[in-house]
Amino acid sequence: MKIALITYHYSNNKGAVMQTYGLCKFLRDKGYDIELIDVRQSEKTNQPFYVKLVKYFIVGYRMQQDMKKFYPPLTRRYNSVEELRQDPPKADCYIVGSDQVWNPNISKELMWAYFLDFGSKHVKRISYASSFGISEWIIKDKSVNERITELFKSYTALSVREREGKELCENEFGVSPQVVLDPTFLNTDYKEFTDGIKQKDIIVCYKINKTPDFWKYAPVVKKELGLPITILNYNYPKKGYKYCFPPSLDFWMRSVASAKFVLTDSFHGVVFSILNRRNFAAILNHNDRDSRIINLVNELGLQYRLYNSLEEMLLNDGWKNDINYSSIQDLINKRVVQSQEYLLKAILSI
CATH class of the missing domain: 3.40.50 (Rossmann fold)
Structure with a gap:
């Protein structure tokens, strides 16, 4: 057909x-x-x-x-x-x-x-x-x-x-x-991208909107986790951050799949964090497109990984804990x- x-x-x-x-x-x-x-x-x-x-x-x-x-x-x-x-x-x-x-x-x-x-x-x-x-x-x-x-x-x-x-x-x-x-x-998997990867001690940031809040508090996230940040989609090199633009699809997928922590405001950034069982935090952009992320995390009981801003996230400790993916895998399946x-x-x- x-x-x-x-x-x-x-x-x-x-x-x-x-x-x-x-x-x-x-x-x-x-x-x-x-x-x-x-x-x-x-x-x-x-x-x-x-x-x-x-x-x-x-x-x-x-x-x-x-x-x-x-x-x-x-x-x-x-x-x-x-x-x-x-x-x-x-x-x-x-x-x-x-x-x-x-x-x-x-x-x-x-x-x-x-x-x-x-x-x-x-x-x-x-x-x-x-x-x-x-x-x-x-x-x-x-x-x-x-x-x-x-x-x-x-x-x-x-x-x-x-x-x-x-x-x-x-x-x-x-x-x-x-x-x-x-x-x-x-x-069920994307092994054509991720086969053979090993977890790296990095924070991968795939954030569409680089707000003042992001640049102000991202260094605090680095300090809290004791890890460097790789930015996947910023147009210019930024002092203090690893940088890749534009990443190939291979590099993007392998980066998310191997990250110790993913920081994102992207729906698919959240999706591939979940599919690869990565710890993540999602930051809302306060527009109609947020509904995609809100729907997904609520359905899977992961709403505690969702924040209005990086400042709000840093006032909480839930994002620092590992996600128990075993507890939600049956629902996902x-x-x-x-x-x-x-x-x-x-x-x-x-």
């Missing part, structure tokens, strides 16, 4: 890359023929021009290398929804998911692509762990929302990653999706099996 997947596959964010890889890996291991629909989101920043220029070439080169090594084949490049509608990928099934693919603030003019509004109506459509990344729907145009409702009702199977997404679907579009795990959880069965059943019903 031929499956065409659309997601945010082209990104400097390693979490976005790994959720793409995770879903493709799971489906390919089950024997399906997978193709990525090559629609790319712009990742604009407010950085100086020379920084943008350097990142364009260096990050672009790194991304191309990772795609060549880890991704399945890509379709032709689509620059608009209209191009996608005029020449849709040939497949038995379209799948959309997972990372904030239904967030209009991100998808913008490509929004309809991620609602699978292209291709023959005879091609089956599945949503796997699609995320809105917002708690309230921002589009008020009645005709747009009616079209989204129509599309959702045409899906063979509809699922979301967060409970807020389920509630949003029920309240705005009159459909009730299933809540499943992020696709990175579908695979149960949810993984439920998510795997949902997706395979959806595909087999085609």
